[in-house]
Amino acid sequence: MDRIYLDNAATTPVDKRVLEAMLPYYSDVFGNPSSLYSYGQEAKKAIEEAREKVAKALGADSDEIYFTSGGSESDNWALKGVAYALKDKGNHIITTEIEHHAVLNTCRYLEKEGFKVTYLPVDEYGLVKPEDLKKAITDKTILVSIMFANNEIGTIEPIEELVKIAHEKNVYFHTDAVQAVGNVPIDVKKLDVDLLSLSAHKIYGPKGVGALYIKKGVKIHSLIQGGTQERNRRAGTENVPGIVGLGEAMELITKNLDSHINKLTFLRDKLINGILEKIPYARLNGHPTKRLPGNVNVSFEFIDGESLILNLDMAGICASSGSACTSGSLEPSHVLLAIGHSKELARGSLRLTIGKDNTEEDIDKVLEVLPQIIKRLRSISQIV
Amino acid sequence: MEVYLDNSATTKVRKEVIDKMLEVLEEEYGNPSSLHRKGYQAEKLLKEARENVTCLIGGRPEGIIFTSGGTESNNLALIGVAESLKKKGNHIISSTIEHPSILNVLKFLEENGFEVTYLEVDKKGRVHPEDVKSAINDKTILISIMAVNNEIGTIEPIGEIGTIAREKGILFHVDAVQAAGKVEVDVKKQKLDMVSLSAHKIHGPKGVGALYLSEEVRIRPIIFGGGQEKNIRSGTENMPGIVGFGVASRLAKESLEEVSQKLMGLKKRLWEGISSEIKDVHLNGPEVEEGAPHILNVSFRGVRGEVLLHALEEEGIYVSTGSACSSKKRGGSHVLKAIGLKGDLLEGAIRFSLGIFNTEEDIDYTVDILKKKVDFLRRFKRR
Numbered sequence: 001m002d003r004i005y006l007d008n009a010a011t012t013p014v015d016k017r018v019l020e021a022m023l024p025y026y027s028d029v030f031g032n033p034s035s036l037y038s039y040g041q042e043a044k045k046a047i048e049e050a051r052e053k054v055a056k057a058l059g060a061d062s063d064e065i066y067f068t069s070g071g072s073e074s075d076n077w078a079l080k081g082v083a084y085a086l087k088d089k090g091n092h093i094i095t096t097e098i099e100h101h102a103v104l105n106t107c108r109y110l111e112k113e114g115f116k117v118t119y120l121p122v123d124e125y126g127l128v129k130p131e132d133l134k135k136a137i138t139d140k141t142i143l144v145s146i147m148f149a150n151n152e153i154g155t156i157e158p159i160e161e162l163v164k165i166a167h168e169k170n171v172y173f174h175t176d177a178v179q180a181v182g183n184v185p186i187d188v189k190k191l192d193v194d195l196l197s198l199s200a201h202k203i204y205g206p207k208g209v210g211a212l213y214i215k216k217g218v219k220i221h222s223l224i225q226g227g228t229q230e231r232n233r234r235a236g237t238e239n240v241p242g243i244v245g246l247g248e249a250m251e252l253i254t255k256n257l258d259s260h261i262n263k264l265t266f267l268r269d270k271l272i273n274g275i276l277e278k279i280p281y282a283r284l285n286g287h288p289t290k291r292l293p294g295n296v297n298v299s300f301e302f303i304d305g306e307s308l309i310l311n312l313d314m315a316g317i318c319a320s321s322g323s324a325c326t327s328g329s330l331e332p333s334h335v336l337l338a339i340g341h342s343k344e345l346a347r348g349s350l351r352l353t354i355g356k357d358n359t360e361e362d363i364d365k366v367l368e369v370l371p372q373i374i375k376r377l378r379s380i381s382q383i384v
Numbered sequence: 385m386e387v388y389l390d391n392s393a394t395t396k397v398r399k400e401v402i403d404k405m406l407e408v409l410e411e412e413y414g415n416p417s418s419l420h421r422k423g424y425q426a427e428k429l430l431k432e433a434r435e436n437v438t439c440l441i442g443g444r445p446e447g448i449i450f451t452s453g454g455t456e457s458n459n460l461a462l463i464g465v466a467e468s469l470k471k472k473g474n475h476i477i478s479s480t481i482e483h484p485s486i487l488n489v490l491k492f493l494e495e496n497g498f499e500v501t502y503l504e505v506d507k508k509g510r511v512h513p514e515d516v517k518s519a520i521n522d523k524t525i526l527i528s529i530m531a532v533n534n535e536i537g538t539i540e541p542i543g544e545i546g547t548i549a550r551e552k553g554i555l556f557h558v559d560a561v562q563a564a565g566k567v568e569v570d571v572k573k574q575k576l577d578m579v580s581l582s583a584h585k586i587h588g589p590k591g592v593g594a595l596y597l598s599e600e601v602r603i604r605p606i607i608f609g610g611g612q613e614k615n616i617r618s619g620t621e622n623m624p625g626i627v628g629f630g631v632a633s634r635l636a637k638e639s640l641e642e643v644s645q646k647l648m649g650l651k652k653r654l655w656e657g658i659s660s661e662i663k664d665v666h667l668n669g670p671e672v673e674e675g676a677p678h679i680l681n682v683s684f685r686g687v688r689g690e691v692l693l694h695a696l697e698e699e700g701i702y703v704s705t706g707s708a709c710s711s712k713k714r715g716g717s718h719v720l721k722a723i724g725l726k727g728d729l730l731e732g733a734i735r736f737s738l739g740i741f742n743t744e745e746d747i748d749y750t751v752d753i754l755k756k757k758v759d760f761l762r763r764f765k766r767r
Contacts (some may be wrong), residue, residue: 011415019409026402032394037697069452072609072619102609109608208591208622225492226455226485235485236455239591309419318420
């Protein structure tokens with residue numbers, strides 16, 4: 001049985017072309033980029049080429065791109081790095097209730113260290129209200145961190161407007177764009193963000209590598225210290241094949257971004273409309289149009305999300321009940337609670353995230369299988 | 385002919401490792417946290433890799449926390465323990481010849497209210513256990529000493545230091561990045577509480593490493609988020625990297641004795657060749673047979689290390705002047721200074737680091753070329 005993979009927000013398969021680009025750097029060009037001889041210099045060159053590709057895809061300058069081990073590290077670095085660099089200026093950070101845990105848990109840590117954090121609420125669609133941000137900024141505010149697009153419900157935040165508000169008060173703006181990169185056109189110069197996190201394995205690149213965009217002049221401390229790699233800002237021998245893979249993945253995904261977005265949007269809307277048509281007591285989570293092109297998130301009443309996932313898995317469909325990071329926990333999704341769901345309804349949610357390799361047949365298959373499973377589960381449901 | 389003698393900087397990934405990684409990259413792309421089959425398969429691979437890495441140093445598989453490499457492991461160990469034990473004390477003991485990922489973190493901790501004793505080493509680069517003992521005070525919360533020095537190959541007495549630390553109830557961290565797979569590292573026998581490891585030094589991939597934690601250790605994360613790695617290190621696991629690290633660890637463990645004998649044989653051959661063929665050379669660090677089997681550091685009087693490095697490169701021989709991490713820094717190696725080198729001995733140092741793919745022919749070729757190049761450069765200099 002061919003499995004249908006609809007969990008592309010958790011991770012994506014590596015594109016063959018990305019893999020091809022990476023392979024030489026495991027064997028032939030295995031040198032340490034810090035080494036002075038040609039072996040090392042070839043690896044160094046590969047890193048710089050990858051940096052240019054990432055920069056180009058984001059509209060950044062290449063010396064504003066810093067490679068990390070992934071989205072979580074980038075988020076941690078942005079928050080802790082700016083907090084400590086600006087602690088003499090203020091101790092207040094603004095974020096939202098629906099951020100990824102890499103941001104939320106770093107904020108909780110910073111609270112223990114004496115920082116104050118405001119968690120902005122969101123509306124029923126998961127949108128942050130610009131006027132809420134405006135009101136929350138004080139003269140102690142040093143950083144605003146708001147995600148570009150939510151990983152669970154796919155809502156795309158009004159980043160450009162939010163950045164303007166932060167900048168009117170001279171406050172740095174960081175955005176976790178892990179889910180948005182490769183799914184939404186992004187130009188850091190136009191958006192004017194100060195810091196932006198991204199990850200390779202969400203865009204058909206390898207796991208274990210990501211980047212942080214740091215606008216020139218932004219004050220930030222290092223998170224990982226040691227050797228002088230990444231212009232003295234991120235120590236550790238560079239993950240050369242991973243970095244090459246990230247560069248390649250960024251180039252590939254931005255090259256055909258329009259057609260990628262169109263394809264995913266078509267499949268997404270077909271899936272959403274099909275589900276809402278065929279299954280009673282179902283509601284779409286997130287915004288109908290301001291959402292990631294591949295994201296479908298639906299709550300079913302009288303359903304336990306986890307049994308739904310397991311049943312879909314048995315039918316050969318890989319799905320998720322929320323974000324992968326929290327799928328092991330029994331807590332209902334903090335995002336669904338933030339958009340006003342009861343705990344019961346939050347537990348009955350299903351996330352299907354479409355990727356570039358999915359086909360219309362995949363969607364048809366889900367629309368055939370899912371209603372049957374829901375019907376069966378509801379007939380034996382213990383939740384009243 | 386190409387001779388790669390910079391295996392302490394990084395190593396070529398073994399074919400067995402790449403094969404297994406490719407399987408993960410091509411087929412097993414799941415996120416281990418996902419509840420569906422793809423996730424479950426990834427989780428199984430993760431568990432297997434954890435067991436494989438454990439075999440390299442003993443201890444319990446649950447103690448392995450995967451990181452992005454040796455540098456992150458060292459950062460996590462030091463900052464993590466310092467923050468979690470700061471109410472108990474603020475004193476840390478280390479040495480003057482540690483890797484920059486230890487020294488720079490210690491400097492950072494000093495700026496944040498911690499006190500650090502940097503133990504001096506002897507001419508062979510050895511930390512003396514009695515110095516550790518006398519440096520301990522009632523504020524000491526952590527001792528961090530490397531198992532093998534990355535520049536001169538000194539094997540530190542971590543077993544003895546482990547015993548002292550355990551007696552005093554102080555946590556002992558060992559940076560074993562250069563030691564793993566070459567000399568014995570055994571968390572039980574040597575009483576180690578924390579061990580840093582890196583995959584790319586043992587023919588695994590770059591971008592992955594681990595920090596081993598014994599059950600007693602309480603640590604504050606430096607990367608927060610989804611709670612992976614028992615909440616100690618968040619972030620989606622670098623699956624191909626971790627799996628590759630596992631395979632590399634198992635292979636390194638299985639061939640430990642054979643490899644260390646082979647490397648020691650090559651190292652002796654290299655030193656015998658150099659010392660008999662070339663005048664005015666100086667062995668830096670421990671006696672050949674006392675040091676780690678893969679690292680030989682030699683100064684060629686009157687020849688600048690960097691010049692010799694490039695001269696060797698012309699003939700396809702790749703060596704380094706010190707560690708790769710600090711290769712661009714000026715002012716000479718902190719390790720060589722710590723063992724008392726000065727002047728042209730300090731500037732004329734070359735590190736040869738051997739690996740499993742090196743042969744006797746590599747060594748003989750290297751000696752031959754070295755002799756020619758050193759002679760030439762010395763003549764050139766005198767003119």
